[in-house]
Amino acid sequence: MGLILRHMNGIVWTIEHDPEAFGPMMSTRIDPNDRREYLDGEMWAYGFMDGVELLRKDWDPLFNDPAGREALRPIHLLGAENPKAEDLALIQTPDQRKRLSEKIPASIAAIYRFWLPYREAMREQPVVTAATRAQPKVGRNDPCPCGSGKKFKRCCGRSASIH
Numbered sequence: 001m002g003l004i005l006r007h008m009n010g011i012v013w014t015i016e017h018d019p020e021a022f023g024p025m026m027s028t029r030i031d032p033n034d035r036r037e038y039l040d041g042e043m044w045a046y047g048f049m050d051g052v053e054l055l056r057k058d059w060d061p062l063f064n065d066p067a068g069r070e071a072l073r074p075i076h077l078l079g080a081e082n083p084k085a086e087d088l089a090l091i092q093t094p095d096q097r098k099r100l101s102e103k104i105p106a107s108i109a110a111i112y113r114f115w116l117p118y119r120e121a122m123r124e125q126p127v128v129t130a131a132t133r134a135q136p137k138v139g140r141n142d143p144c145p146c147g148s149g150k151k152f153k154r155c156c157g158r159s160a161s162i163h
Helices: 002-017 042-054 056-064 066-079 094-124
Strands: 027-030 037-040
Touching: 002 094, 037 094, 042 056, 042 066, 042 094, 056 066, 056 094, 066 094
Parallel strands: none
Antiparallel strands: 027 037
């Protein structure tokens, strides 16, 4: 678990400090027809899109923005679970998938930049607010607020139910 968290923190650090330097870990695939090795970002993109779908409503600003949709397009084309018929023509050959895979690092940088104003706005909001009481807390040795004249610890503070 420690290695996974260290890897995640390394990814976050790279994206925050130099988003263009981020390079996702992708596999390669040998095409049986021409025996050439191709970069294959399909599984990486599928995992990314699967994560997006977990919180789809939170990603709506990106999907609703033309520049956001364009940034996500290579990842979406490679990682869509059920691609549209017109999209299938763009991912049929290994060479097409390789070209889309090569665009993923630039897409991640663009997505990072898209969300930057949202993150800045969130940083400006207070993280924790102090709880305030409507009335002062009753101490154990204070008179019971029920009006019995007894100490709180001998009256309502003792029983499970307040009378």
